[in-house]
Amino acid sequence: MVGGIIQTARKVQKLVRLMLKLMNARACVEQLSAYATSALIDEAELTPKPGLVDLQSNGAHDDLNVDLMRRSAFALQPTFAEMAEAAYGSKPSIQLRERLAAIGRNGERIMLEATGGVNTHRGAIWALGLLTAAAAMAITECGDPDFLIGFSPPPLLAGFQTGGAEIPTDYPMFRHVERVRCPAGIARIAGVIACFPDRFAPASNTHGRQMQRQFGAAGARREAQQGFPHVLRLGLPALLDARSSGMSETCARLDSLMHMMSHLEDTCLLYRGGMDALHTARQGARNVLSLGGTSVKEGWQALEQLDRDLVAQHASPGGSADLLAAVLFLDRINRWKSAEHETVR
Template identity: 45%
Template sequence: MHAFNLQPKPLSLAERLADMAVDALIDEADLSPKPALVDRRGNGAHTDLHLGLMHASALSLWPAFKEMAQAASEFGEVGLPLREAIGLIGREGEQAMLATTHGVNTHRGAIWALGLLVTAAALEPESTAPGAIALRAARLALLDDRYAPHPLSHGAQVAQRYGARGAREEAQLGFPAVIQRALPQLKHSRAAGHGEQNARLDALLAIMSSLADTCVLYRAGETGLQTMQLGAQAVLEAGGSASLAGRRRLHRLDEQLIALNASPGGAADLLAACLFLDRIESGDSIIQGVF
């Protein structure tokens, strides 16, 4: 048989979900202009990150996302065995990421958020509503992984200090910043004809306007957080990123956050989660793999 006549092997559910998770991370990284974050313009408030590194990091996580989805299919239900299995896979995925980035933490928060959502999506692939997937992810996040190490991450330290809700709590509550803020704003901006890139920027700003981003708190304290939240809300109130007034305010917010060394990395992780859930919801079927 001639090579050109060979049909590609259909992707498994786990492979398709891993593709979607990595695509969401790359789409988040490429989105521009994001305030103080790595994008196509430059490094934002970071000195150790660049767009190529973000892409490489995202691609390095594909095997972990695939294995999490496979674990969900094998265990078949929310429970401690599945929670501990994906916890181990996530830690191994983090090590693969750090090996790729030479020790730079590019996507630790995204491994947690997207890992839970990939697993939750694989558990009931016929149930594609974002709220339903987020609820299953929350049930998983509420289970305590007995084998997880417990050193306090920067985010956890900051959450304790300021009483902020960290990534763990955000997941345990069913990702309210995504379900209640980002996805509705994404759909609203699309319906208003703002264009896909502007709609995604508006979704990011909707997250930033209310999230107690522990990345910002760690780097710039309460001043940085207030600057982020008020500035993001001001962009939306001016008409969003598709309007001239909104773009001016967005540019100003970018300057302010860079001056404060405040990068909203937590919001960026949740935007990737938003794009992942949106991709699932808008797809024809993750069971058949038709997008």
């Protein structure tokens, strides 16, 4: 009799644990997909952005506007939710990589249906999709995170520098509360996933791949496989530093964009205007920063001049915009997990 009661109690406890796990998974999926969607909308609405769609203009685009970008972002929220759900409680594997790729391709179809055939966020689906999946895995701690130990990204950005000085790997964000759940840990997990092949990827000749062949540019794939170095070593530090210095959120985000534009081999720029457009964007962004950034009058004026220069070349730094969305996504998670840690402590 007693044994039967104990056995029943254990079954109830097991059922409760399962229910709690499912509840936590649903909350995680909803939160992360909302963060990804918000990051896309925040990027689109950030104003003014050189050559890009914002609240003031369509930049160098004839077929895009901010309303279309918003519509696309909202349409993609279920895609990000599905990616988070697929990754929750999992570890990186070729099966997961291929599952995420299939979800992403379906997300592209949803995006094109929502926008009438206009490519608004194909690059962002790749970047934010990987990071959303990685965040879902990091939140469940992926069991034992030792799988990260063997991850060695390709030596694409050895000696990566900014402002003439290499950024050390112990930058504050790398010393965050938890080594897996911090932005660096999430980006690294995303890099692990991206390094697996997708055996079912259709043969395609995207603009990015064309620019990789023509100019040897790294492109979005290598950026992800490296663990998003431009996001971690440039964009996010610039955002956090600007914010901590008392800069407005708009200027902090614009400075983050300028830091990434100043170094990124943006394949969107290369496709639209070749090396001339890339040079214009990089030098223009560096000029903004050298004048003190967007929070000072001279830097703001240089930003406006860069916008005019890129529009005149019909060139848009879409790759940098995708990475800015990634910065904003990781920043939201960073603040979410930091607040959670403070509450627990």
